[in-house]
Amino acid sequence: MQKLNKEFYLGTDVAVLARELLGKIVVTKFNNQYTAARIVETEAYAGIIDRASHAYNSKRTNRTEIMFAEGGYAYVYLCYGIHHMFNIVTNKAGKPDAILIRGVEPLEGGKWMLQRYKKDRFDSSIGRGPGNVGKALGIFTAHTGTSLLSKHFFIAEDGVNHLNIMASKRIGIDYAGAHAQWLYRFFIKNHPQVTKHPFNKSAIAML
DNA sequence: CCAATGATTGCCT
DNA sequence: GGCAATCATTGGC
Numbered sequence: 001m002q003k004l005n006k007e008f009y010l011g012t013d014v015a016v017l018a019r020e021l022l023g024k025i026v027v028t029k030f031n032n033q034y035t036a037a038r039i040v041e042t043e044a045y046a047g048i049i050d051r052a053s054h055a056y057n058s059k060r061t062n063r064t065e066i067m068f069a070e071g072g073y074a075y076v077y078l079c080y081g082i083h084h085m086f087n088i089v090t091n092k093a094g095k096p097d098a099i100l101i102r103g104v105e106p107l108e109g110g111k112w113m114l115q116r117y118k119k120d121r122f123d124s125s126i127g128r129g130p131g132n133v134g135k136a137l138g139i140f141t142a143h144t145g146t147s148l149l150s151k152h153f154f155i156a157e158d159g160v161n162h163l164n165i166m167a168s169k170r171i172g173i174d175y176a177g178a179h180a181q182w183l184y185r186f187f188i189k190n191h192p193q194v195t196k197h198p199f200n201k202s203a204i205a206m207l
Numbered sequence: 208c209c210a211a212t213g214a215t216t217g218c219c220t
Numbered sequence: 221g222g223c224a225a226t227c228a229t230t231g232g233c
Contacts, residue, residue: 043214052214063229080215081226087214100214131215141228172214 001025002157006149009071009090014097017090018044019186019206021155023163026086026104028137029152035109035137037127038158041102041187041194043170045087047095052176055096066145067096074153076134076144083131086139088148088155102130102171102185103193104137112138124192164189168203171195 004024011017019042027036045053047067054077055067066075071090075098079085091097104127106113113126113136127136134140139153148154167183174180183204187194194200 045214054214061230077214078226078228079213081213081228083213083215085214098214102214125217129216170214 001027003149004155004157006072009088009148010092011071012091012095014044014046014090014099015184017097018042018099018184019165019167021088021099021101022165022186022188023158023161025107025156025158026101026133026137027154027156028139030138030143033109033112033138035112036107036156037104037133037137038107039101039103039155040105040191042185043100043102044184044186045098045100046184047091047097050176050182051179052170052173053096053098055098064096067098069093071097072148074139074143074146074148076139076141078141079131084134084140085130086134086137086143100130101133102195103128103187103191104133105191105193106136128193129195165206166200166203167206168197168199171197171199 021039021042024039025036048058054064066073070093073089075087075089077085087098087100089098106127146153166189168185170185
């Protein structure tokens with residue numbers, strides 16, 4: 001399995017990168033628990049010009065500081081006090097783009113995932129939704145700032161496969177005004193680990 | 208200092 | 221379809 005290199009993360013078009021991440025594999029090996037899952041849904045957040053981005057208007061806080069680093073780091077933040085949201089920082093240093101991983105298909109380490117959910121059987125909710133991505137893979141806010149070129153936390157190339165990719169508006173960002181209309185959400189058509197949402201119906205197929 | 212809230216989820220009726 | 225859970229971060233005082 002080939003680890004994505006630094007150049008990938010330095011790409012300057014966050015929407016293109018969000019689409020390219022579909023099908024790739026997130027690998028974590030925390031506390032000696034190996035888990036891997038295929039990315040099936042992403043959202044792009046375009047740095048300082050995007051009203052939906054935490055770094056909009058160059059807003060720098062302790063939390064968002066990692067977004068301003070060069071691409072290739074994890075940005076993990078807590079949402080609603082419960083959900084650990086895993087983002088991938090991209091672009092050059094000073095260009096705070098990020099990609100939210102919203103859905104993954106479990107591939108390896110199912111027993112660790114079940115343990116994290118306190119379940120004894122698999123169901124399609126495991127890995128579906130951004131909060132569940134962190135939950136399945138054991139990613140917490142403490143991992144923010146971790147390099148994705150490290151041994152225990154990285155993204156890997158998957159072999160070849162033709163994916164049926166759809167684009168839609170992003171979920172849960174009504175406050176972003178006109179920017180909420182951008183087609184910056186990408187997902188694999190009809191995949192069970194993709195969030196169920198009305199936007200799915202108006203999504204556009206991509207070549 | 209302190210109140211308000213969110214790139215959400217899952218359980219309830 | 222409605223809504224409670226739960227807390228770090230944020231911004232206002």
